[in-house]
Amino acid sequence: MKNLVFSLLALFLLSASMGGGSKIPSVKLKDLDGNSVNTAELSNDGKPMVISFWATWCAPCKKELNAIHEVYEDWQDETGVKVIAVSIDDARSATRVKPYVDAQGWEFEVLMDTNGDFKRSLNVNNVPQTFLIDGSGEIVWTHSGFSPGDEYELLEEIEKL
Amino acid sequence: MKKYILSLITVCSCLTFIAQEQNDELQISGNFQVLAQSYNEDSLIRADVPDELMTLNSFANIIARKGNFQAGLRYESYLPSQLGYPTNFKGSGIGYRFASFKDDGIAITVGNFYEQFGNGLTLRSFEDRNLGLENALDGVRVVIEPIKGLTVKGVYGKMRLDFDGRIINSEGFVRGVDGELSLNEAISGWEDKKTKITLGASFVSKFQADDRLDLNLPENVGNYSGRINVIHGNWRMMAEVAEKINDPSADNAFIFNKGTAILGNLTYSQKGFAVSGDVKYIDNYSYRADRALQGIAPFINFMPALTKQHSYMLASQFYAYATQPTGEFAYMGEVSYKFKKDTPLGGKYGTQINLNYSRATGIEKNRTSTEAFLENGVTYESPLFSSNGEVYFSDFNAEIKKKFSKKVKTKFTYFNFIYNNTINQGAPLLTGKQVKGNVYADVFVAEANIKTKSKQNLRIVAQGLRTNQHQGDWVSLVVEYTISPHWNFALLDSYNFGNKIDENQLHYPLGSLAYSEGAHRLSFEYGKRRAGLFCVGGVCRVVPASNGLTLTLTSSF
Numbered sequence: 222m223k224n225l226v227f228s229l230l231a232l233f234l235l236s237a238s239m240g241g242g243s244k245i246p247s248v249k250l251k252d253l254d255g256n257s258v259n260t261a262e263l264s265n266d267g268k269p270m271v272i273s274f275w276a277t278w279c280a281p282c283k284k285e286l287n288a289i290h291e292v293y294e295d296w297q298d299e300t301g302v303k304v305i306a307v308s309i310d311d312a313r314s315a316t317r318v319k320p321y322v323d324a325q326g327w328e329f330e331v332l333m334d335t336n337g338d339f340k341r342s343l344n345v346n347n348v349p350q351t352f353l354i355d356g357s358g359e360i361v362w363t364h365s366g367f368s369p370g371d372e373y374e375l376l377e378e379i380e381k382l
Numbered sequence: 383m384k385k386y387i388l389s390l391i392t393v394c395s396c397l398t399f400i401a402q403e404q405n406d407e408l409q410i411s412g413n414f415q416v417l418a419q420s421y422n423e424d425s426l427i428r429a430d431v432p433d434e435l436m437t438l439n440s441f442a443n444i445i446a447r448k449g450n451f452q453a454g455l456r457y458e459s460y461l462p463s464q465l466g467y468p469t470n471f472k473g474s475g476i477g478y479r480f481a482s483f484k485d486d487g488i489a490i491t492v493g494n495f496y497e498q499f500g501n502g503l504t505l506r507s508f509e510d511r512n513l514g515l516e517n518a519l520d521g522v523r524v525v526i527e528p529i530k531g532l533t534v535k536g537v538y539g540k541m542r543l544d545f546d547g548r549i550i551n552s553e554g555f556v557r558g559v560d561g562e563l564s565l566n567e568a569i570s571g572w573e574d575k576k577t578k579i580t581l582g583a584s585f586v587s588k589f590q591a592d593d594r595l596d597l598n599l600p601e602n603v604g605n606y607s608g609r610i611n612v613i614h615g616n617w618r619m620m621a622e623v624a625e626k627i628n629d630p631s632a633d634n635a636f637i638f639n640k641g642t643a644i645l646g647n648l649t650y651s652q653k654g655f656a657v658s659g660d661v662k663y664i665d666n667y668s669y670r671a672d673r674a675l676q677g678i679a680p681f682i683n684f685m686p687a688l689t690k691q692h693s694y695m696l697a698s699q700f701y702a703y704a705t706q707p708t709g710e711f712a713y714m715g716e717v718s719y720k721f722k723k724d725t726p727l728g729g730k731y732g733t734q735i736n737l738n739y740s741r742a743t744g745i746e747k748n749r750t751s752t753e754a755f756l757e758n759g760v761t762y763e764s765p766l767f768s769s770n771g772e773v774y775f776s777d778f779n780a781e782i783k784k785k786f787s788k789k790v791k792t793k794f795t796y797f798n799f800i801y802n803n804t805i806n807q808g809a810p811l812l813t814g815k816q817v818k819g820n821v822y823a824d825v826f827v828a829e830a831n832i833k834t835k836s837k838q839n840l841r842i843v844a845q846g847l848r849t850n851q852h853q854g855d856w857v858s859l860v861v862e863y864t865i866s867p868h869w870n871f872a873l874l875d876s877y878n879f880g881n882k883i884d885e886n887q888l889h890y891p892l893g894s895l896a897y898s899e900g901a902h903r904l905s906f907e908y909g910k911r912r913a914g915l916f917c918v919g920g921v922c923r924v925v926p927a928s929n930g931l932t933l934t935l936t937s938s939f
Contacts, residue, residue, distance in 0.1 A: 243409045246447060247484065249533075255564060255578045255613055278691035311508075312501035313686035316620060316647040317716070320656030324718035324734070336498045337508075344413035344443060344938040347512070350901065363901045365936070370837030370866030 243360050245272075246342040250307070250332045253319050258332055260339055267356040268301035269382050271375065274340060274348045276309050277317045282349040285367035290327050292372065300379050304329040309340050309348060351375065355382050406449045413901075413938035414442035415511070419464055424929035427888055427910055428812050430465050437464045441477070441511060455479040458545065466916070466925030468514040468678040473547030478518055489525040494518040494549075497537055499560040499584035502684030503624040503643045503667070504605045507541065513916070513923055517671075517680030518542045520551050531567030535560045541671040543679060552671035554590030556682055578613040582622075588682060590673060597636060603629045605669055605683065607643075620647040626669060628759070632676045633668035634708055638759025641666040642766070643685065654720040661713045662688045665745055665764050668707035678923075681707075688712040689740040689777050694795065694827045695876070696845040696858055699914045701801035701823060702808065703742065703775040711769040714740035731785035738779050744772040744805075773820070776800040789833040797825040808915050808924060809852045812886055823849040837866040848880075855880025870896040870905075876912065901939070907932040 247261035263270065271289075275282030286306055289296070296302050306329040308318045315335055322331055334340055343352065346365065353362040353375065362378045364371065417439040421431040438461045445454035456478035460471045480493035496518055498506040507519045521539020528534065536559045540551035562582040566572045585606045592599040607624030624643040630636040642665045649658040669683045685705040689712075692698040705712075716738040721728035746768035750760055779797040786792065801821040803809040809817050825847045832840045843860040857879060862872040876890040892909030913927040 243411060255566070255580050255611060257564070257567065278693065280693040311686070312498070312506075312645075312684060313688075314691060315501075316649060316658065316660060317690075319618060320649055320651045320658050320716065320718060323651035323653055324656045324720060324736070326653050326720065336496060338496075341443075341496070342445065344411050344445070346413050346415055346936045346938060350938075363938070364867065364898070365901050365938070366870075366896075366898050366903055368864035368866045368870055369831060369833065369839035369841075370864070373837060374867040 244358050245354060245360065246339075248334075248339040248342055250334055250339055253322070253331050253333070260332075263305060263354075264358065265301070265303040265356075268303065269356060269379050270354040271302060271304045271379070272307060272343075272352040272354065273304065274307050274309055274334075274343075274345050274350045276348055277314045277321050278310070279348050281367040283321075284369065285349050285351070285371065286327065286329065287325060288367075288369065288372045289375075290325065290329075292376075293328060296376060296379070300376075300382075302379050305332060306330070307332045307334050307339060309334050309337055311335055311337075353378050353382075409447045410444065411447070411939060412442060412444040413936070414440070415937075416440045416935040417464065417932070418934075419928075419930060419932045421465070421928055421930040424910065424927075427890065427912065427927045427929060428814075429910070429929040430926045432462065432465060434462060437462055437467075439464050439467065439471075439511075443478075450484050451482070452484070453479075453481040460545075463514070465928060466923065468923065470544040470678060471514055471516075472545060475545075475547040477516070477542075477545050477549055487527045489523075491523040492521075494520050494542070495523050495537075495539075497523060497535065498684070499535070499558065499586065500562075500582050500607060500609045501622050501645055501686065503622055503645065504584045504586040504607050504669075504683055505537070505556070505558050505560075506682075506684035508684065514678075515680065516542055516545070517682070519556060520549065521555075529568060531564040531569075533562045541680065541682060543671060543675070552590075554588055554671055556586065556588050556671060558584060558586035560584035576615055578611075580611040582609040582611075583607065586682065588669070588671060590671070597630065599630055599673070600628060603627055603669075605641075616650055616652050618647075618649045618651075621645065624667075626667065629666075629669065629673070630759070631668060631670060631673035633670070634666050637666070637761045639666050639761060641669075642764075643667045644766070645686070654722065656718045657716070659713070659715045660688050661767070662686075662710070663712075663745070663767050664705060664707065664710045666708060688714045688742065689775065690714070690716070690738045690779065692779070692797070694825075694829075694843065694845055695860075695874075696847040696856060697779075697795070697797045697825045697827065699912075699916065700809070700847065700852075700856075701775075701799045701806075701821060702915050703777070703801070703806065706742075706744075706774060706805060709745040709747065709764065710742050710774065711745050711767060712740065712742035714738070729784070729786075734781075734783040736781040736783075739777070741776040742774045744770040744774060746770045772802070773800055774802045774805045791831045793827075793829045795825075795827040795829075797823075797827075799823045799825070803852075810913055810924070811853065812913070812927075814913070817852050819851070821849055821851040823847055823852075839864050839866075853878055853881050853886070868897055868899065870894075870898070874909075878912075902937040903935070905934045907934075 250258050349367050350365040352360050355361045420436045440459040443456045458477040459474040463471045478494045482491040496507050507517050509516045519539040523537045525535045538557040543552050544550035565579040587604045589602050592601050605626040609622035612619045622645045626641040628638040644663040646661045687703050687705045689703050718736045721733040723732045745764050747762035747764050749762050781795045783793045803817050807816050827845045829843045841862040845858040847856040858876040860874045864870045872894045874892045881887045890910040890912050894907040896905035908931045910929045916925045
């Protein structure tokens with residue numbers, strides 16, 4: 222049986238090496254106003270987008286988004302980037318997302334991934350994990366975890382686009 | 383099992399074939415994690431050592447996507463699983479596999495899937511690999527959108543209860559249907575209304591054969607709920623009410639009472655200010671795929687705990703709360719405020735405060751007459767939102783976040799806990815014996831982040847816990863230095879200086895080193911861990927004391 226699994230793995234990896242960059246998979250989420258959003262249709266008019274997975278109970282996630290929040294206006298002026306903060310809070314803490322976002326004064330677009338479908342489809346192991354999407358909708362860079370200063374690396378990657 | 387693999391290979395080969403036929407590209411992605419731990423003898427902290435001396439938890443997910451098709455699997459290994467990890471994870475094999483098709487207005491999944499109806503009171507199949515929670519459904523799911531704004535989901539399957547080199551599902555079935563209607567999307571002209579209303583309803587039924595000769599058990603147990611979400615400007619309101627027919631189980635000592643669960647939330651928020659209140663009433667709401675199981679065995683549904691989830695060690699790993707499914711009345715209130723820049727309290731950068739209070743108690747249970755019990759097996763009646771005054775848990779916490787300069791940020795937090803360990807059983811002594819009665823604890827935490835260079839940061843967290851019960855007073859100090867984007871070094875010591883038994887006044891030093899590159903992260907940890915709660919996202923499990931080396935590798939591609 223192991224052989225089967227490994228040949229399957231090999232098959233996958235082979236196909237992977239033939240494929241190109243990846244697009245955002247299609248998952249139906251809700252925004253904070255209750256509107257449905259199809260993640261495959263997320264766009265920023267040809268400019269880069271950042272998708273950051275976070276939760277109200279995750280300290281490094283909040284540090285990352287607060288660090289970006291402090292410089293967000295400058296980033297938008299320089300690069301036109303849009304940040305989408307995807308909350309993986311479940312039923313226990315989902316009602317705490319909107320108050321937290323407002324109290325911090327975040328200007329990000331916030332989506333609710335209560336069932337973890339979007340998280341799973343992007344293979345996120347642990348939060349925070351951040352993805353950079355270029356103007357054509359390709360995922361070009363990703364980073365998991367957050368240490369203060371990582372926001373500069375993200376900006377450098379955005380500026381490369 | 384072979385059957386599944388073969389069918390997956392077929393699906394995958396088809397995907398590859400289609401990929402060659404059309405220009406639409408096949409996408410392969412995945413992730414994996416390896417968590418290996420070695421254990422040392424340590425009689426002081428009563429560390430456990432497994433016979434194998436080492437443990438390994440590992441998994442890899444692979445998803446293949448091609449146009450509207452998707453297929454994936456997860457290979458899991460527990461050789462054996464980490465000490466303290468739930469015992470329903472053993473051996474190596476495929477623990478999850480699915481194929482799905484999606485088109486406008488319809489999505490079909492066969493195999494394993496995770497699903498949640500509303501807040502999860504009727505159904506939540508879910509995974510958390512760090513904690514060892516897994517109750518994927520195995521069967522079919524169909525999601526349709528017959529009209530704009532209306533989503534209807536149907537699920538039918540068995541639930542994963544155990545894993546021993548292969549998925550071991552429940553004997554019985556779980557099936558359910560859920561509808562959610564967004565009035566603003568469904569009714570033309572309502573799109574831009576200031577008031578947004580979403581309605582939802584779900585019905586779930588589980589089947590398990592009656593295997594008891596002494597009782598006449600219901601074989602099909604229905605669980606149904608209705609919910610509403612209203613957003614009006616800065617206000618938002620959520621409520622869900624659920625009821626379940628009699629469901630005699632090991633959890634409720636085989637009584638024939640029906641169950642009730644109610645959740646409610648009201649929030650007002652604007653930029654820089656938010657206030658919210660939550661209420662919850664639970665009566666006899668344990669809902670499992672196998673009525674004989676208890677403890678770590680998964681539930682079909684989810685009853686969220688109404689408490690704030692903390693991340694500091696002394697506040698999160700000692701006295702953390704989980705819902706009591708047999709009965710609980712709980713509420714929570716929270717206020718957040720940001721003092722603006724250039725005001726007396728705001729200073730140059732603004733100051734943020736947050737106050738939070740939560741409390742959970744038992745519910746009133748009025749015994750029924752003997753005649754009533756003999757007639758229908760109902761042992762008590764409980765008035766809605768009643769409390770019997772017995773505190774299960776209470777938590778008051780206050781947080782101040784203040785940035786002093788471009789280089790120095792600080793955060794101060796105070797916590798006050800009442801933790802009823804007769805109910806919660808999460809406060810063991812070194813001997814493993816649980817303390818009785820309430821633990822009253824105060825926790826103080828000061829955190830400073832100091833930017834030493836443009837991409838380097840020093841983080842210091844000092845924590846103190848004061849209590850006359852359990853193990854007495856603790857202090858803990860974390861010193862962490864990070865060099866973005868790759869390196870992270872941390873030293874931690876927890877010291878139980880207030881233990882009433884002198885020889886138990888122990889230190890628990892721990893060091894860690896981590897390297898990250900993109901979505902890959904490798905970390906080593908060496909040192910001692912106390913027996914206590916390990917929590918992720920507010921769900922906790924009890925882990926034993928250990929002393930040793932942990933290697934963690936996570937990656938996604």
